[in-house]
Amino acid sequence: MAYAGKADFKDLKVLVVEDQNEARAMLRNMLGELGITQIFEASDGREAFSFVDSAFDLVNFILCDWNMPGMTGVEFLRQVRSVNMDTPFLMITGRGDMGSVTEAKSSGVTGYIKKPFSASQLEAKIRIILQRHGMDA
Template sequence: MIDEANEIADLGILIVEDSREMRKILQGMLTELGINQVFLAKDGVEALLFLGDCYDMIDIVVADWNMPNMDGSELLRQIRGADPDIPFMMITGRADKDSVVEAKSQGVSSYIAKPFSIEQLEKKLNVLSRMLNAKVM
């Protein structure tokens, strides 16, 4: 499961997800993938507060698209205002083409459709990690 040269293990990941069960599952998956720096927020407001304090610890934001209080779209808008580049992965239960195109135009870097397996999540994170390593900052 875990790559020999595990590039994703060092990633700092912020999970933004309103469902407690989904947060637990995601956290479990990330831990299994060897990622130890996992932070949890239950909605966009909490995520922004966390990013305000600990921005440097986060490499990737993984957020549910449909959430109460502040949804994924609004969270993304606020994050993009401060950082146009931080990878933002959208979790969605309805990955239809129109909403993916729309989300990408808003600045979503990557998306994963529910239900997904740990292998699918690993693949997506690997690609994001390759992107982070190749980017010229």
């Protein structure tokens, strides 16, 4: 069975969408801690979308910040879903209020994680999303 330990995530190809360089670097390191080695990065929604649109098979998991200048995480998510891409999508949010959660869910987000979060929380969320997408069964 997959994902029983660090090795579980070895097949994951994660696209990190985050406008802040430090935060992006931190996410990269955190994902590395979880044993994820295939990591792609984009610093805004537009860049990220042109990447997944042209090379969708390169990515099977998206980790995206909600609050970005230009295109927000939710806008990016809608674009991804509009081209019929069912890629697991974990939204990073600074907010935990009901309104944002509802908005994210209605836009087709698979899960969200609230800042600040630990590596454990990130791991738990990734596992939940993979379960939801049947990638663990």
